[in-house]
Every structure is written in C-alpha cells, then in structure tokens.
Amino acid sequence: METAAIQLKNLTKTFGSVVANDKVSLEIRHGEILALLGENGSGKTTLMNMLSGIYYPDGGEIYVNGKEVIIDSPSDAFDLGIGMIHQHFKLVDVLTAAENMVLGLKEKGRLNTKVIGEKMRTICEQYGFNIDPDKKIYDMSVSEKQTVEIVKMLYRGADILILDEPTAVLTPQETEKLFAVLRNMRADGKAVVIITHKLTEVMELSDRVSVLRKGVHVGDLITAETNPQELTNLMVGRAVTLNIERTKCENPVKRLEIRNLSCVNDDGVSVLDNINFDAFGGEVLGIAGISGCGQKELLEGIAGLQKVSGSIIFYPVDGSEPQNINGNSPMDIIKRGISLSFVPEDRLGMGLIGNMDLADNMMLRSYNKGKSPFADRKTPAELAEKVVDELEVVTPGINVPVRNLSGGNVQKILVGREIASQPTVLMSAYAVRGLDINTSYTIYNLMNEQKNRGAAVIYVGEDLDVLVELCDRILVLCGGKVSGIVDGRTTTKEEVGLLMTSLGGAKEAEKQ
Amino acid sequence: MTYENVKKEPLVRIAKRPELSKGKATLVRLSSILVALLIGGLLILVLGYNPIAVYADIIKGSLLTGTALKSTVKIAVPLLGAALAIAPAFKMKFWNCGAEGQITVGAIVSTYFALYHVDNLPSPVLFIVAFAAAAVVGGLWGLIPAFFKARWGTNETLFTLMLNYIAIGFVKYLRIGPWMDKGQMFPKVPMFDKAARLPEVFGVHIGWIIVLALVIFIYVYMTRTKHGYEIAVVGESVSTARYSGMNVGKVIMRTMFLSGAIAGIVGWMMVCGTNYTLSDTTANGYGFTAIVVAWLSKLNPFTMVGISAFLAILQKGSNTIQTNFGIPASASEVLTGLILLCMLGSEFFINYRFVFRKKTVGGDD
Numbered sequence: 074m075e076t077a078a079i080q081l082k083n084l085t086k087t088f089g090s091v092v093a094n095d096k097v098s099l100e101i102r103h104g105e106i107l108a109l110l111g112e113n114g115s116g117k118t119t120l121m122n123m124l125s126g127i128y129y130p131d132g133g134e135i136y137v138n139g140k141e142v143i144i145d146s147p148s149d150a151f152d153l154g155i156g157m158i159h160q161h162f163k164l165v166d167v168l169t170a171a172e173n174m175v176l177g178l179k180e181k182g183r184l185n186t187k188v189i190g191e192k193m194r195t196i197c198e199q200y201g202f203n204i205d206p207d208k209k210i211y212d213m214s215v216s217e218k219q220t221v222e223i224v225k226m227l228y229r230g231a232d233i234l235i236l237d238e239p240t241a242v243l244t245p246q247e248t249e250k251l252f253a254v255l256r257n258m259r260a261d262g263k264a265v266v267i268i269t270h271k272l273t274e275v276m277e278l279s280d281r282v283s284v285l286r287k288g289v290h291v292g293d294l295i296t297a298e299t300n301p302q303e304l305t306n307l308m309v310g311r312a313v314t315l316n317i318e319r320t321k322c323e324n325p326v327k328r329l330e331i332r333n334l335s336c337v338n339d340d341g342v343s344v345l346d347n348i349n350f351d352a353f354g355g356e357v358l359g360i361a362g363i364s365g366c367g368q369k370e371l372l373e374g375i376a377g378l379q380k381v382s383g384s385i386i387f388y389p390v391d392g393s394e395p396q397n398i399n400g401n402s403p404m405d406i407i408k409r410g411i412s413l414s415f416v417p418e419d420r421l422g423m424g425l426i427g428n429m430d431l432a433d434n435m436m437l438r439s440y441n442k443g444k445s446p447f448a449d450r451k452t453p454a455e456l457a458e459k460v461v462d463e464l465e466v467v468t469p470g471i472n473v474p475v476r477n478l479s480g481g482n483v484q485k486i487l488v489g490r491e492i493a494s495q496p497t498v499l500m501s502a503y504a505v506r507g508l509d510i511n512t513s514y515t516i517y518n519l520m521n522e523q524k525n526r527g528a529a530v531i532y533v534g535e536d537l538d539v540l541v542e543l544c545d546r547i548l549v550l551c552g553g554k555v556s557g558i559v560d561g562r563t564t565t566k567e568e569v570g571l572l573m574t575s576l577g578g579a580k581e582a583e584k585q
Numbered sequence: 586m587t588y589e590n591v592k593k594e595p596l597v598r599i600a601k602r603p604e605l606s607k608g609k610a611t612l613v614r615l616s617s618i619l620v621a622l623l624i625g626g627l628l629i630l631v632l633g634y635n636p637i638a639v640y641a642d643i644i645k646g647s648l649l650t651g652t653a654l655k656s657t658v659k660i661a662v663p664l665l666g667a668a669l670a671i672a673p674a675f676k677m678k679f680w681n682c683g684a685e686g687q688i689t690v691g692a693i694v695s696t697y698f699a700l701y702h703v704d705n706l707p708s709p710v711l712f713i714v715a716f717a718a719a720a721v722v723g724g725l726w727g728l729i730p731a732f733f734k735a736r737w738g739t740n741e742t743l744f745t746l747m748l749n750y751i752a753i754g755f756v757k758y759l760r761i762g763p764w765m766d767k768g769q770m771f772p773k774v775p776m777f778d779k780a781a782r783l784p785e786v787f788g789v790h791i792g793w794i795i796v797l798a799l800v801i802f803i804y805v806y807m808t809r810t811k812h813g814y815e816i817a818v819v820g821e822s823v824s825t826a827r828y829s830g831m832n833v834g835k836v837i838m839r840t841m842f843l844s845g846a847i848a849g850i851v852g853w854m855m856v857c858g859t860n861y862t863l864s865d866t867t868a869n870g871y872g873f874t875a876i877v878v879a880w881l882s883k884l885n886p887f888t889m890v891g892i893s894a895f896l897a898i899l900q901k902g903s904n905t906i907q908t909n910f911g912i913p914a915s916a917s918e919v920l921t922g923l924i925l926l927c928m929l930g931s932e933f934f935i936n937y938r939f940v941f942r943k944k945t946v947g948g949d950d
Contacts, residue, residue: 090603129598131940145595378827404830415828423824429817437829440814448811 076139078103078233078264079124079155084133086119093119096133097290099283101233106255106265108279108296110272112308112509113480116288117268118160121235125157126150137233148177156226157235162218164210170221171206174228189228196227200257215363216247223254233264240274244363245537245570252278270308270510272301273538284308309510317517317542319561320525325353327388328498328529329375330395334383336370336553344370345381346553352498352529354390357520359544359561360533361569367553368533369418372500376415377403387411390497390527404441414496416488418503418533424487427476431457431468434475435490460489464515481512488519499523500531505539517543537566551576595942602938610935617931621924628919632912639906643917646905647898653905655788659859661897662789663688663851666796667875668882668889669803670847673840674727675879676807677820683730683745685872686752687845690726691719691852693756696774696863699781699856700764708780716853723849724842726752731841735834749872756865764863774863783858790858797890799847804886816840848872877925896921 079101086094094116101107111117122128124135126147134141137153144150150157164173171189190206197204204220213221219239226234236255240248255265255278269275275282276296284292284307292307306312329352336345345367352358362368374381377398385399389411398406398413406413417423425434435453443449457471464485468478475483484504492499501520505513520543524530534540540547544561549572556572605613626636647657667684674681698706698715706714730744759774766775783790807813815836819826826833855867874896882888903917 087600089601129595131600376828402830402832403828404832407830417828419824422822423828426818426821426825428821433814433817436814437818437825440811441830446810446812448809448814 077101077136078138080136080139081120081124082134082136084120084123084135085131086116086123086128087131092288094123094130095288097285097288098133099290099293101264101266102281103232103264104259104262105280106259106267106278108275108282109266109268109285110270110275110282110304110308111285112270113507114287114509115285115308117285118237119288120285121157121237121266121268124150124155124235151229151231154230154232155235156229156231156233158219158222158226158237158239160237160241162222164218164221164225166211167209169207169209170204170213170224173210173221174206174225178229192228193224196224199261200227200254202254215242216244216251219243219251232262233266234258235266235268237268238270239267240269240271241535242364244573245566246574248274271536272304275304276301286310305510313510313514317514317539318521319543319545320521322353322356322524322545325355326527327351328354328390329388329531330384330386331375332384332386334371334374334381334385336367336374336379336381338370344553345374348383348555350548350555350558352531354497354527354529355524356545357524357530357532357543357561359540359547360531360550361535361537361540361547361573362550362556363573364535366550366573368502368550370553371550372415372417372502372531372533374399375500376413377401377406387413387498407438407441412494412497414491414494414499416484416491416499416501416504418506420483420487421476425475425483428474430474431461431471431486434486435460435493438490438494456490456493457486460486460493464489464519481508484508484512484516488516492519492523495526496523496528498529498531500533502533503535504532506535513539537569540569541566549573597942598940599937600940601936605935613931613935614928617927618924621920621927624923624927625920629912629916632916634910634912639910639912642906642909643899643902646909647901651788653901657894657897657901658789658793660900661893662793662796663855663859663869663871664874664878664897665889665893666792666799666851666854667848667871668878668893669796669799669886670844670851671872671875671879672803672844672884672886672889673807673813673816674844676884677816677837677840679731679734679820679837679841680742681727681730681745681841681844682742682876683727683748683872684844684848684851684875685868685870686745686749687723687726687848688852688855688868688872689749689752689756691723691849692856692863692867693752693759693852694718694722694849695853695856696759696764696777699777700775703778703781711781712783712857715857716850719849719853720846721849723852724846727841727843727845727848728838731838735837753865753868756863756867760864777857777861781857782861783854790854792854792858795850795854799850800886800890803847807884807886812836812839874921877921881925881928 077100082098083096084094085096097120109117119128123130124144126144126149129145135144136142142153144153165176171186171193174189174193175184193204193206202220202224204217204224210218210221239251243251258265267278279296282294282296282299282304283290284304286308331348331350334345334348335343338344348371360368370379373379375385381399383399384397386395387398388395396409398411401409421427432450432454435456436448440448454471460466461468461471466482466485468482475486488504504516508516520530520532532544541561541564546558547561547564547569548558549556549569551573554576556576559568629636629639647653667688671681671684695715698711698718702711726748729748730741733739733744734741761772764774765772783792786794807816815831818829818831819833819836823833851871852867856863860867878889878892878896882892899917899921903914906912907914
C-alpha cells in the first residue's frame with residue numbers, strides 16, 4: 074500500500090476540561106480529496122490546527138510520508154509541505170498578491186515582484202486560477218482573497234492542502250470554480266482536505282469522508298458508497314429527519330413598509346441604496362446576499378441602531394395608525410409600544426452579555442419596565458427557566474454565565490428571549506451560523522412557529538439551500554441595493570446566486 | 586521531498602486547565618499573599634533584619650494599642666471611600682484614575698466653607714452644606730472626562746490623570762495666594778476652627794460611619810438597581826447596551842458623577858475630619874491606592890473593607906518599623922506592590938498550567 078501523505082495516530086487535544094479531540098486516527102492520501110465532516114464543535118478545526126502548527130497536541134503522533142514528525146509552529150508545517158487555508162484569511166491588506174506570497178519567507182536576495190509574478194502565473198495556469206499579482210488585497214473580493222491564499226500555499230511548495238470551510242463565504246458560482254481547481258490539484262497528486270458541515274459539498278467533491286463527532290473519529294466512508302442521510306446520522310449520532318415544514322401563508326397583513334431606505338456608514342461609504350420592500354405578518358421574508366452587502370445595516374437601521382434615511386413604517390397589530398419609526402432609538406421603539414424583536418448576528422457581542430448569567434441576559438430588553446429604581450430580577454429568572462425548559466437548553470442552571478454554554482445553547486437563549494415578547498416583527502441575522510444540525514432545525518421551526526402565529530419574520534441567511542426551503546419570499550441584496558425579490562417556492566438557488574453577484578442577476582447574465 | 590525534522594517536543598508548554606472550584610481558587614489567591622509575605626520577608630532579611638520581628642512590629646504598631654488602631658482606621662476610611670468611589674466606574678470599564686483630583690476638589694470646597702462660613706453657620710448645617718458641596722463639585726470634576734468620553738470618545742485614563750494635576754495645582758495657588766495663613770512663615774492654609782471639625786465617634790471622625798453606609802449603598806446600587814444593571818452592561822459591551830436601548834453616554838456621565846461625588850465626600854472627610862486644613866497632599870495618594878484596593882477586591886464592596894484595612898495596617902505598621910528598625914517606610918509600598926503582583930500572577934495559575942516535555946521524537950538522540 075502507498076504511504077499516506079499524513080497519518081494521525083491517537084491525536085488528543087484538550088482545552089481545560091473540554092476534550093476537543095479524543096484519540097483521533099486518520100489518514101490523508103495523495104491524489105485524493107478528503108472531506109472532514111462534523112458538526113460545529115466536533116473538533117475538525119482543532120484537528121487541522123494541530124497539523125498546521127497552531128496547536129500542539131497533548132498526545133498522539135503525526136506521521137508525514139511515513140515518518141514521525143513534531144509540528145510546533147506554522148513554519149514547521151510549511152517545511153513539511155502542509156498548507157492550511159483558514160476561515161479568516163491571513164493576508165496583509167495593504168500589500169499586493171505577489172507581496173503576500175513571499176511574506177515571512179526567508180529567501181535570499183532582493184524582492185523581485187516580477188519573478189514572483191511569473192511563478193504565480195505558472196501556478197495559476199497549471200490549476201486554473203485567475204489572479205492579478207499586482208492587485209492589492211483590499212481591492213479584492215472574498216473569493217479573490219481565498220484564491221490568493223491557495224496560490225500562496227502552492228507557491229510555498231505545499232502538497233498537502235487543508236481548507237477550513239472554504240465555501241462559507243462563496244456564492245454557488247464561485248464554489249463551482251473552487252471545486253474545479255481542487256479537482257485539478259487532486260489530478261496533480263496533491264492531498265486535499267476540506268473541512269465542512271455541508272453534505273452537498275461532501276457528496277459532490279470528495280473521494281473519502283472522515284466523520285468526527287464530539288472530538289471522536291466515528292467513521293471513514295467512501296463517498297461513492299454513502300449517502301447524505303447516512304452521513305448525517307453518523308455526524309449527529311442518531312437518525313434525524315431533515316426537512317423544513319413550510320406552511321402556506323394565511324392572509325398576509327402588511328406589518329413593515331420600507332421606503333427609500335439609504336445608509337451612509339461612518340467612512341462615508343454608501344452601504345444601503347434606496348431599499349424598498351414590505352414585510353407581511355404570517356410570512357418569512359428571506360434576505361440573501363454575499364456577506365457585507367448591507368444586511369447588517371438594514372436590520373440595524375430598522376432596529377434603531379444605525380442611522381439611515383428614508384421611512385420605516387410600522388403597522389401595529391391592533392390596527393392603529395401606522396408609525397414611522399426611523400430616527401427612533403431602540404428605547405424609543407420600546408416606549409412607543411412597538412413589538413420588534415431582533416436576533417443580531419453578533420450574539421455575544423450585541424445580543425447577549427457573555428459574562429452575565431441567563432437570568433440577567435433575559436432582562437436586557439425589559440429591565441427598564443416600571444418606575445421603581447430597583448430592577449425586577451424575578452420575572453427574568455422565571456423567563457430564563459421557561460426558555461431553558463421549552464427550548465431544551467443544555468445548562469447546569471440559570472445562574473451560569475452565558476459564555477459557558479455552547480454556541481447552539483447561546484442562540485437558543487437569545488432567540489428564546491426575543492420570541493418571548495410575542496413580537497409583531499421578528500428580525501434575525503445569520504440565526505443558524507455555527508450551529509449544529511439539530512439546533513439549526515430547532516431555529517427554523519421557531520421561525521416557522523412565529524410565522525404561523527402571525528409575526529412578520531425577516532430571516533437573513535447565508536445557506537441558499539435553506540433560504541429556498543424556508544422562506545416565502547427572498548429579497549436579494551447586492552452591493553447595498555435590492556437586486557431582486559423572488560418567490561421562495563419557485564426560485565432556485567442558482568437564480569438567487571446570480572442575483573447576489575450582479576444586480577438584476579439573471580437578466581444581466583442573459584444579455585452577456 | 587526532502588526535509589529534516591529533528592525537532593523535539595517543546596520543553597515547557599502552557600495549557601489551559603479545567604476550571605478550578607471556587608474554594609481552590611480562593612486558596613490559590615490566599616497563598617499568593619503568603620508568597621508575597623515570604624518574598625517580602627526575604628527582602629527584610631537581605632536588609633539585615635529579622636522578618637518575624639519586623640512583621641510582628643507591623644501588627645503591634647498598627648493594631649495592638651488604642652492610638653495605633655485609631656490611626657490605622659483613619660488611613661483605612663478614606664482608602665475604602667476612594668475605592669468605593671471608583672468601583673462603579675471600573676465596573677463600567679471607565680478607568681477613573683482621577684479619584685485623587687476628585688478628592689482634592691471636594692476638599693477645596695469643604696475648606697472654603699470651613700474657613701469662610703464657620704462663623705455664620707451652625708456646625709451641623711456647615712457640615713451638611715460642605716458635604717453636599719464637596720459631593721457636587723467632586724461629581725462635576727468626574728463628569729468632565731465622562732462628557733468628553735461620551736461625546737468624542739476621548740481616553741479617560743489620560744484625561745482623569747491630567748485633571749488631578751490641575752486640582753492639585755489649584756490647591757498650591759490657594760495655599761500661596763488667597764487662602765494663605767498670614768501669621769505663618771511657611772505658606773499654608775490656616776487650620777480649621779474647632780466648630781468646623783467633624784465630631785468623633787469611638788475616637789475616629791464620623792466619616793467611618795458614612796463610609797460603611799456607602800459600602801452598603803454601593804453594594805445595593807451595583808447589584809439591585811436598574812442603574813447598576815446598566816453600568817454592568819455598558820462595561821461588558823457597548824453594542825449590547827445600545828441594542829437593549831440604553832443611552833450609553835448618559836450612563837457613562839451619570840456613573841462618573843456618582844464616582845466623583847463619592848470621591849469628593851472623601852475629600853470632605855480628609856479636611857474636616859483628619860487634617861483640619863488643606864494641603865497639596867490632602868488626597869495623600871488614596872485615589873491611586875484605591876485602584877489597587879478595587880482590583881484586589883474584584884469590585885466587591887465588602888471585600889474592599891478587608892483589603893483597605895490590610896493596606897492600612899501595612900502603611901501604619903511601616904511607620905512603626907521605620908522608627909523601631911530604621912527600615913524606610915517605602916518598604917511597605919514594596920510589600921504592597923509584591924502582594925499585588927503575586928495576586929495578579931495567581932490568576933494565571935488559576936487558568937493555566939505548565940506541561941513539561943515527555944518524549945523526544947524524530948531525531949537520532
């Protein structure tokens with residue numbers, strides 16, 4: 074049998090009392106794409122970080138091409154030909170692609186960008202990349218930056234490539250391109266590992282799958298011989314059904330009317346340009362777009378956290394006079410009796426306080442009720458108990474700091490608090506980011522429950538498969554403009570993907 | 586591919602340890618004080634004295650006689666007051682290094698009433714008026730950096746520090762200018778009239794009762810009120826505070842007014858209760874030592890009582906050892922510094938542990 078590019082034997086890593094990897098043994102082979110599958114927190118990234126020299130294992134051995142090695146720093150990993158592309162790119166923004174190639178390399182002689190550019194071009198031609206060596210990083214799109222990262226690894230002679238959730242930031246079209254490149258690399262005999270939790274990608278791209286669950290290596294499968302359901306069961310540890318029940322919209326009532334909404338951020342850049350849409354009670358309105366296309370500003374603008382121009386008309390449930398809430402602070406909105414809930418993207422940085430316990434976090438939105446100078450701590454504590462109970466939050470009690478909970482439980486606390494007030498409008502940003510499959514489906518169900526209750530649900534998401542399954546309508550943002558509003562039942566993720574990358578999407582594409 | 590990997594496992598690594606139980610963590614913290622005392626003892630030994638005798642003398646000179654005990658309490662009271670003053674600001678992560686100046690302006694205003702209204706106001710009214718004025722002016726002095734922080738995001742650490750020098754400089758001006766005691770050779774502010782001196786209870790001015798009441802007040806304020814909750818949220822995350830509808834600027838300004846006001850009251854106590862006059866050193870560094878107290882007690886008002894008593898004992902005791910052994914009083918400051926260092930260092934051992942090399946790999950050795 075051919076020697077494996079990398080062989081891991083009983084690799085263990087602990088952080089305090091948390092066992093991130095428990096005696097993981099697996100093989101990475103040349104000329105093969107291995108998918109490392111697992112839910113968030115199952116230890117995929119930790120495992121690969123030990124290969125790239127970021128963490129040092131507490132136990133176990135690593136063999137590269139049959140020889141036991143010690144990887145104590147990223148430069149050790151480079152020397153062994155291991156290159157890792159992280160979720161957050163490690164590039165210097167103000168330098169060009171070519172300059173980033175050689176950053177940190179201890180080569181003799183003067184910096185000659187022409188030579189570097191030549192070498193880059195060779196690599197690009199070989200694998201089918203397209204990158205301008207003289208372009209500055211800050212001028213690049215996310216997908217271009219990712220390409221630079223990959224080329225950088227190849228430039229440095231990596232023949233084992235590890236990609237940590239590479240498609241999380243890409244549109245479907247960009248993903249296709251990336252996969253083509255990865256297949257070229259495989260053909261060239263390189264060993265490729267992609268870390269992912271998306272089953273469709275595993276099925277499409279990989280040759281073999283290694284599944285991790287709670288830090289334990291639970292199985293190796295040949296992709297061609299397995300199916301998504303089997304993989305899911307393996308990943309979660311029991312059989313789960315994965316479908317979102319999308320009910321029909323029962324007589325939708327207008328709750329929110331957004332007209333001519335524009336926003337210029339602190340740097341003077343226009344981030345939202347003349348946004349118009351309506352949100353209806355009893356409907357889930359999805360908002361899609363490449364990250365940073367104004368989703369954050371749009372929701373924060375409606376919530377009164379971001380200065381915007383235009384009008385935000387709120388239609389109360391009791392049928393009273395519609396109110397324009399633009400220019401109101403979050404406190405004004407509460408005081409005007411407007412029932413608007415918001416699950417922000419940054420859970421522990423905006424939605425919750427990590428160092429406070431569950432009960433104190435329940436108070437955040439309601440602490441100011443009543444005239445007494447003393448804070449009511451009983452009602453929030455009861456609410457915390459109720460949320461823990463109803464949403465099956467795993468916690469030692471309601472008096473533990475929220476930061477001690479896992480990501481999924483943190484989100485349950487946040488969503489639980491926001492829906493507890495029976496909101497008329499419920500906005501959520503990336504509500505399932507980083508959550509395991511089970512919790513994600515819990516969140517989808519909660520959104521649907523709110524919809525069925527008659528709330529207008531606005532759901533900003535990034536997983537297009539989910540958006541087209543969950544939402545009644547999808548508004549697509551592109552560069553701060555509304556690129557299109559499509560019917561969730563009839564659209565495809567390709568159509569949404571096109572709208573994400575170019576205004577008017579499909580129409581533009583047809584013209585070319 | 587050719588490469589040479591003859592590296593060894595790193596000799597020492599730092600690894601996160603499982604969370605320690607509360608009792609064990611307290612044990613680590615207490616033992617860190619012990620380590621500090623041991624190092625301090627070594628220092629005394631190097632200076633050529635018997636550490637046990639010196640430590641015994643510190644205790645004797647600060648606690649065991651009535652006079653000594655009273656002087657110790659007189660140090661502990663303003664220290665505790667100043668620590669209580671900065672606690673809300675620190676909880677808000679507003680680094681108020683200006684308690685010194687806030688104490689000083691409180692003292693200035695109190696001195697004004699004590700010097701110029703002692704004849705036309707009965708003593709109790711004088712005390713109350715001076716108390717209120719000291720609180721308001723101290724609060725306003727604290728409000729200045731808060732306003733600039735809330736409005737323009739200025740750095741409060743530098744701002745509050747600079748305001749200290751202005752306040753102390755102003756005292757110098759008063760001392761050699763309008764408020765100079767004409768009958769003295771050395772330019773100083775006159776001593777207060779008897780009627781302007783705070784009454785004593787159990788041999789110490791009534792400030793100690795006020796400070797103990799403040800301990801309760803701050804505890805309740807920080808843990809039970811809406812304001813206290815707002816302070817905690819702003820301290821943890823400004824975005825969360827805004828998200829939950831708080832007016833962050835208002836919270837910062839209100840809290841700093843309170844912080845400055847309590848410091849101002851400490852200034853009132855210093856001039857009316859302890860020194861009976863105003864000088865450049867009225868604040869006596871309490872505003873800075875209070876930062877140490879606040880940190881060591883993790884902003885818990887009740888722990889502050891113990892810590893400030895402990896530091897007061899060291900300070901008073903060091904005066905005694907200076908007289909008896911000729912050890913410089915700054916030795917106690919060295920000891921305080923050592924304790925702080927050891928306690929901060931102990932936090933590291935609560936969270937992390939060292940892992941030593943177990944094996945060698947890859948090489949021929």
